[in-house]
Amino acid sequence: MPADLFHSILTNSWSVFLIVLFFGGSIFVHELGHYLAARARGVHVEVFSIGFGPAIFSWKAKDGTRYQIAWLPLGGYVLLPQIADLGPVEGESRVDAADLPPVTYLTKIIVFAAGAVFNVLFAFLIACVIWNIGQPENDESTSTTIGYIAQTVELPDGSHVVSPAAESGLQVGDVVKSIDSRAIKDWDELRQSLSMSSSIEADGRPRAVMTVERAGKTLDLVLHPRVAGEERSRQIGVAPGYVLNVHTVASDSIWAKAGLRAGDRILRLNGALAMNTGALSEALSAEPAKAADLTVLRDGKEMSLILPPRTGANPYAGVEYSIGYHLAHPSPFAQMGPPFMMTFETIWSLINPHSNVGLSKLTGPIGIVHIFHEAADAGIRYVLIFTILINVNLAILNLMPIPVLDGGQIVFATIGRLRGRALPVNFIMGAQSIFVVLLLSMVLYVSFFDVRRWRREAREDKAQAAAPAAPAPAKP
Numbered sequence: 001m002p003a004d005l006f007h008s009i010l011t012n013s014w015s016v017f018l019i020v021l022f023f024g025g026s027i028f029v030h031e032l033g034h035y036l037a038a039r040a041r042g043v044h045v046e047v048f049s050i051g052f053g054p055a056i057f058s059w060k061a062k063d064g065t066r067y068q069i070a071w072l073p074l075g076g077y078v079l080l081p082q083i084a085d086l087g088p089v090e091g092e093s094r095v096d097a098a099d100l101p102p103v104t105y106l107t108k109i110i111v112f113a114a115g116a117v118f119n120v121l122f123a124f125l126i127a128c129v130i131w132n133i134g135q136p137e138n139d140e141s142t143s144t145t146i147g148y149i150a151q152t153v154e155l156p157d158g159s160h161v162v163s164p165a166a167e168s169g170l171q172v173g174d175v176v177k178s179i180d181s182r183a184i185k186d187w188d189e190l191r192q193s194l195s196m197s198s199s200i201e202a203d204g205r206p207r208a209v210m211t212v213e214r215a216g217k218t219l220d221l222v223l224h225p226r227v228a229g230e231e232r233s234r235q236i237g238v239a240p241g242y243v244l245n246v247h248t249v250a251s252d253s254i255w256a257k258a259g260l261r262a263g264d265r266i267l268r269l270n271g272a273l274a275m276n277t278g279a280l281s282e283a284l285s286a287e288p289a290k291a292a293d294l295t296v297l298r299d300g301k302e303m304s305l306i307l308p309p310r311t312g313a314n315p316y317a318g319v320e321y322s323i324g325y326h327l328a329h330p331s332p333f334a335q336m337g338p339p340f341m342m343t344f345e346t347i348w349s350l351i352n353p354h355s356n357v358g359l360s361k362l363t364g365p366i367g368i369v370h371i372f373h374e375a376a377d378a379g380i381r382y383v384l385i386f387t388i389l390i391n392v393n394l395a396i397l398n399l400m401p402i403p404v405l406d407g408g409q410i411v412f413a414t415i416g417r418l419r420g421r422a423l424p425v426n427f428i429m430g431a432q433s434i435f436v437v438l439l440l441s442m443v444l445y446v447s448f449f450d451v452r453r454w455r456r457e458a459r460e461d462k463a464q465a466a467a468p469a470a471p472a473p474a475k476p
Helices: 003-040 105-133 164-168 187-196 254-258 277-286 332-351 365-378 380-398 406-419 425-466
Strands: 047-060 066-079 135-137 146-149 152-154 160-162 175-179 208-214 217-223 226-228 233-235 238-240 244-249 265-269 292-298 301-307 319-322 326-328
Touching: 003 047, 003 066, 003 105, 003 365, 003 380, 105 332, 105 380, 105 406, 135 380, 146 164, 146 277, 152 226, 160 164, 164 217, 175 187, 187 233, 187 332, 254 301, 265 277, 332 380, 365 380, 365 425, 406 425
Parallel strands: none
Antiparallel strands: 047 066, 135 326, 146 238, 152 160, 175 208, 208 217, 226 233, 244 265, 244 319, 265 292, 292 301
């Protein structure tokens, strides 16, 4: 068996194992919460299922509960005929609920909420593991410094306009402190704050106020993000800034000819700050026939190097950088805070008419599997970090007041409590049937865009593998 094929089989097998363990495990933990709470409150548990639809295999235990794994891995359920009739989703109960003792309102609330509670506890447990083993970070991901400003951004119709960053007067070296009064701690928060922002001007243009620190002074810059890129999200045309420490220099490269050495720190190119590898490569490609003045820091002293003309050569080839990789150990609470905030912000953006975030931006089961696969390739720490996000999402989304979800069942139980009698069964069944169709339609809709993103990433990876190795500047 060829070595590359063997490696591919092992890699994919490992990814599948991690997806089953952590994605399937997250669903299992949620249903386990319902199951244990029901048992503790004396509620009859008829079925414990991972997945929906016909069972792949099942068995009935001595306690009378039928345990099964079903064909549709879109979630799971615990069939509790005393508490809720979810026939459209879980199938009809074989037990007559009238023959079982009634349950209290408190019991219903405890059982319905237990799934979300267990997801939060599972996320907290994984966060404790990350706290111990460390979370991968580098100077690029933790940066809040502007390292590159695009002069234009490409709109969905293919046209180019002046980038909002260039238009606003934003400068390389500016340190972003907040966006619309929300403090920014890293580049991911900066990108999310921009894409999920919903402020608009009176004329309908998107608006964002970016507070930056420049030369010891604090400035408020008003930007007008443009809806751009394949995802049609709000972008301003910037990339993160970080220290360019030279790791290696190929002996036959133009960099070696200029006198660059491993350990040098690149400061400026032709007098302009150099804080981003993609931006540096782009600047060198702009005027390849001219020599370039490179200012570096070596042994604590600044010195000037002259890069020769680069006609016909890849200006990025021959040099590699060290971008401050390290392991951070944030507390479990610090790890779980951002996923909670991001989930609530996403929900708000979906219902806010001024936001540019729509259902097509969401990730469904196919997208989640794809991200787990990529995380598995990157390392177990990334799988654990993504699992925290998934469990926080499951907890919050399941408590939304939507029929079929746990939050909807809590609403039904609460209304019944307030009116002194349960809601009509036909009303509940009708509402649940409608929302089953809506939820399944949404999953199919989101999955279509998941597949499209997956195919686009595959094309980009293929094109990048065939192109010279020069990182393209990001454009949040």
